Amino acid sequence: MTLNYNGHVYVPIRFIAQSLGYFVHYDEEESTIELSKEALPSHYVERVSNNIDIGASADFIMDLLGEPQLTGPYDSHLAWRYDFLTQENYMFHDLVPDKAGLSNGSVGAQLFLYWNTDKTLSKYEVWYTKGYDQKKKIAHIIVE
Structure with missing residues (x-):
């Protein structure tokens, strides 16, 4: 048409x-x-935004995304981190955004999930890169 x-x-x-x-x-x-x-980092942002809701179960997230790259306590929550579009041998050992890795292209997007004590999702953050070359910048969304 x-x-x-x-x-x-x-x-x-x-x-x-x-x-x-x-x-x-x-x-x-x-x-x-x-x-x-x-796939661009923005595609992962769309996938998360379209498929993950606050209150989702940990089992649902594991079925959707598999095992997280990192888990541990963060503030008063259990937190999970997923990394997307990573370069070979990418390593980052913290439950905070890897802004240097996002800037230099070592990782294209990171998803942080924060859990209630009943293992339902209380909040999530997506950190990703937008644009190309000199216009490239780090962006993020927080959903509570």
């Missing part, structure tokens, strides 16, 4: 790009569309 409007042809870019094997992400803040043959 195409639309011809004022001499310009418009096509459904998401449908066409995904049909060709591309990942598609719309950045509402920047009003831009990202197309990539490889």
Whole structure:
């Protein structure tokens, strides 16, 4: 399906790009569309936002994401950390965002999950990189 409007042809870019094997992400803040043959950190943010709800069980998260890279106490909660788009041999041993790793591309995104005592999710944070090259910046979302 195409639309011809004022001499310009418009096509459904998401449908066409995904049909060709591309990942598609719309950045509402920047009003831009990202197309990539490889998964981008923003794709992991979408996956988390679309599939994880506050109150989710630890079993549900394990079924969805597998074993976390790191677990331990953080403030008054048990915390889990997941790393996405990591370079080979990536290591980071803290339950805080690896801002240096995010900046230099060693890790593309990190998910932090904070648990209630009944093993239901109380809050999560996603830290990730946005943009490319000189426009690259670290962003994060917190959901409580």
